[in-house]
Amino acid sequence: MGRGATADEYRAFGLREARGQSKTYEQLSLAVADDGRLLDLLDRLPEPKRQPNLLFAAARYLGAPVGEPGAFREWAVRHWTELAATMTARRTQTNEAARCGVLLPVLARLPQPLALLEVGASAGLCLYPDAYRYRYTGHPQVFGPADSPVLLSCESSGPVPLPSRMPTVVWRAGIDLNPLDVTEDDDLRWLETLIWPEHRHRRERLRAAVDIVRADPPHLVRGDLLADLPALAAQAPRDATLVIFHSSVLYQVPASARDAFAELVRGLPGHWISCEGAEVFPELAATVPELADGPAVSVLALDGRPLALAAPHGQKLDWLPAE
Numbered sequence: 001m002g003r004g005a006t007a008d009e010y011r012a013f014g015l016r017e018a019r020g021q022s023k024t025y026e027q028l029s030l031a032v033a034d035d036g037r038l039l040d041l042l043d044r045l046p047e048p049k050r051q052p053n054l055l056f057a058a059a060r061y062l063g064a065p066v067g068e069p070g071a072f073r074e075w076a077v078r079h080w081t082e083l084a085a086t087m088t089a090r091r092t093q094t095n096e097a098a099r100c101g102v103l104l105p106v107l108a109r110l111p112q113p114l115a116l117l118e119v120g121a122s123a124g125l126c127l128y129p130d131a132y133r134y135r136y137t138g139h140p141q142v143f144g145p146a147d148s149p150v151l152l153s154c155e156s157s158g159p160v161p162l163p164s165r166m167p168t169v170v171w172r173a174g175i176d177l178n179p180l181d182v183t184e185d186d187d188l189r190w191l192e193t194l195i196w197p198e199h200r201h202r203r204e205r206l207r208a209a210v211d212i213v214r215a216d217p218p219h220l221v222r223g224d225l226l227a228d229l230p231a232l233a234a235q236a237p238r239d240a241t242l243v244i245f246h247s248s249v250l251y252q253v254p255a256s257a258r259d260a261f262a263e264l265v266r267g268l269p270g271h272w273i274s275c276e277g278a279e280v281f282p283e284l285a286a287t288v289p290e291l292a293d294g295p296a297v298s299v300l301a302l303d304g305r306p307l308a309l310a311a312p313h314g315q316k317l318d319w320l321p322a323e
Helices: 003-018 023-033 036-042 052-061 069-078 080-089 097-107 185-194 200-215 229-233 255-266
Strands: 114-119 133-136 151-157 169-176 219-222 241-247 271-277 298-302 305-310 316-319
Touching: 003 023, 003 036, 003 052, 023 036, 023 052, 023 069, 036 069, 052 069, 052 080, 052 185, 069 080, 097 133, 097 151, 097 200, 097 241, 097 271, 097 298, 097 305, 097 316, 114 229, 169 229, 185 200, 229 241, 229 255
Parallel strands: 114 169, 114 241, 133 151, 151 316, 169 219, 241 271
Antiparallel strands: 271 298, 298 305, 305 316
């Protein structure tokens, strides 16, 4: 990648991901795409560290002004040494519990009980789909434990297979290059900074989900998704259905590693749920005619078979027509 590719990445992020979701990030993305100084600085970083989400979160973590693009650009150049160090040390680890609203219809249909293993688990909030409540548009029923402080609302369309029962989870584990600890205040601060500026409801939801997870922290392993996944999967109880899942994670690894991961996970027992952007598994996305060049969407798939399209933060689920 060079300046042109980095500019294109920021422009696409502003127009396809931030537009309609965060005016702040839309404006900042387009401003960075047109700023040669910042683009040159970004291109000195390794490619995975040039992401818009990472730049903006690291800047906000350090107290940057983000309300006005010009002030942000001047601040970023002036504080580049500290900003680059933070971007190098940190990762985009948005731990959005609302993604469980996309996973629930799939999890509830699998043979119970379940052993959940999340790849790119961050702090593990998505390992607790049975602890949250759910509401899908057009359906009066609220699913999940009545006393849960977390209510996930999902705009849904198509023949979504709503659960007849909540999944029974008997084992939870996650793997991440840098797992976050919900009991550590600085890790929680980073998780909050990853949430886009205007999304106050997501910050409130994050804190409520963190309270649930702090009461019973998951087993999180620091490791590589290729080298260390089989050993962790082998720890799952044999009398439970192993479910390896991930959402908005694999875009951060090279295409060759994605292909190797897909081959690896297909060889493990149980089921594989993926919810990734169309560019992650292009051959999979090519089988979904509903994909269009509009707002960013993820393809929800079970064992390599597309089931639905989802918004990146889990706020929308469009189930594909049955074959």
